[in-house]
Amino acid sequence: MCAAPLPDPAPTTVGFVLVPDFALMTYAAAVEPLRAANALSGRILYRWWHAAPGDCPVPASNGLTVAPDVAIGAESPGADWILVCAGGNPSDFDDPALFAWLRRLSLRPGAVIGGLSGGPYLLARAGLLDGRRCTLHWEHIPAFRERFPRVEVVRSLYEVGPDRMTCSGGIAALDMMLDRIGRDHGPGLAAGVADWFLHNQIREGLSPQRMALRQRFDLRDPRLLRVLAVMEENLEAPLTREALADLARIGVRQLERLFRERLGTSLHRHYLGLRLDQAHRLRRETAMPAAEIAAATGFLNAEELARAERRRRRQAE
Numbered sequence: 576m577c578a579a580p581l582p583d584p585a586p587t588t589v590g591f592v593l594v595p596d597f598a599l600m601t602y603a604a605a606v607e608p609l610r611a612a613n614a615l616s617g618r619i620l621y622r623w624w625h626a627a628p629g630d631c632p633v634p635a636s637n638g639l640t641v642a643p644d645v646a647i648g649a650e651s652p653g654a655d656w657i658l659v660c661a662g663g664n665p666s667d668f669d670d671p672a673l674f675a676w677l678r679r680l681s682l683r684p685g686a687v688i689g690g691l692s693g694g695p696y697l698l699a700r701a702g703l704l705d706g707r708r709c710t711l712h713w714e715h716i717p718a719f720r721e722r723f724p725r726v727e728v729v730r731s732l733y734e735v736g737p738d739r740m741t742c743s744g745g746i747a748a749l750d751m752m753l754d755r756i757g758r759d760h761g762p763g764l765a766a767g768v769a770d771w772f773l774h775n776q777i778r779e780g781l782s783p784q785r786m787a788l789r790q791r792f793d794l795r796d797p798r799l800l801r802v803l804a805v806m807e808e809n810l811e812a813p814l815t816r817e818a819l820a821d822l823a824r825i826g827v828r829q830l831e832r833l834f835r836e837r838l839g840t841s842l843h844r845h846y847l848g849l850r851l852d853q854a855h856r857l858r859r860e861t862a863m864p865a866a867e868i869a870a871a872t873g874f875l876n877a878e879e880l881a882r883a884e885r886r887r888r889r890q891a892e
Contacts, residue, residue: 587759589623590645590654592673594697598662599635601692604748605658611768612756620760624652628670636662648676658689662744665693666718666860674701681738692744699723709741710734713784717853718860721871733780743784750778792838798823799833806846810853813873816842851887854880 589609591602609621624645627633632640645652657680661668674697681688681703690698695711696719698704708727711719720728733742733751742751749772757765757777769777788803789795802819819842820827834842850872857868865877874880 584620584760586619586622587655588653589621590626590652590657591623592626592647592657592659592677592694593633593635593641593643594628594659594661594665594668594670594673594694595633596636596663597633597660598692598744599637599639600746601662601742601744601748602635602641602660604746605660605691605742605752607772608749608752608756608768611771612760612764615767615771616760616764620756624654626652628673647673652680654680655685656687656689656740658691658740659694659697660691661693661697663693664859665696665715666722668697669700673697677701677703687738687740689740689742691742691748695719695741698739698741699726704739704741707736707739708734709739710743710784711741712744714856715860717871718857721857721861721863729781730784731781732778732784735780746774747778747784749774750782751780753777754780794837796833796837798825798830799837802830802842806849810850811871811873813846813850847883848887850874851883854884 591606593602606623609623612620625641625643626645626647627641627643628647630643630646632642634640657677659677677688677698678701680686688698688703690696690709690711692712693715695704695709696715699719704723704726706725708729710729710731710733713730716728716730731743732747733754734740735751735754740751742748753765753769754777756768765777769775785791788800792803794800802823805814805819805822816827816830820830823830831842834840834845838845854868854872857863857871863871865880869875869877869880872880874883
């Protein structure tokens with residue numbers, strides 16, 4: 576006598592909370608693998624819905640709009656995962672009603688609350704990441720660390736825990752969803768979804784977010800690569816030219832020549848650009864006073880930082 580076939584597993588329902596100027600690529604990279612898993616398996620493994628502040632159509636960063644089908648504040652929206660997708664400048668977004676709703680949903684047994692791209696910023700604003708480990712887009716990390724010291728931030732592609740998941744954004748959302756599909760329904764289906772999207776390598780969560788310096792600058796010189804890495808890690812207390820030359824095991828003049836020949840700029844100008852970019856991010860994404868931003872980026876005071884910014888603007892004109 577043949578055994579009765581096993582029933583199909585209950586679908587996992589995913590709620591996408593989209594805030595204005597959300598990152599469309601991130602959202603698409605998160606929802607499309609769910610659609611593909613359904614299509615390739617021939618079963619409804621995943622369902623999803625959308626919510627948005629104000630319960631109105633919400634624009635993505637490129638202007639495309641998505642209409643919500645669940646109201647913010649709904650008592651029983653029916654979701655196993657709630658994923659908040661943000662982009663642009665999440666530090667400017669403030670919606671107490673949304674934050675309160677997310678806190679209520681996080682209390683439901685088995686609920687997983689997540690953030691994509693700038694979404695973890697909003698989870699932290701809601702108090703949902705205190706004492707937890709998370710990741711978010713590398714551009715937002717410096718300001719995030721200043722504002723939320725109780726959250727452990729890592730520069731990984733994604734972080735998945737029992738009741739939280741966070742993703743740095745972009746196509747890292749595809750890798751995170753492939754990881755979840757593999758856990759839920761086996762590595763074969765995850766590999767099939769990856770193949771369908773021409774994604775020939777499923778990256779692990781701890782993979783780095785950014786290109787290696789070797790690729791970013793098209794460099795092979797280990798001396799320059801060593802110096803560039805140290806520069807990026809030491810913006811608050813910049814190293815002297817002599818200290819950087821010692822790291823490269825060459826003289827200052829030779830290091831300067833390498834910068835001009837390989838990068839088309841001087842050592843000083845490159846290092847200054849890194850610090851000014853960091854100051855710009857902190858000003859845009861935090862309420863830090865100018866003096867604190869200056870101190871965090873290696874300037875003596877706010878006046879020195881302002882002068883450096885004015886010089887760069889004049890040079891760009």
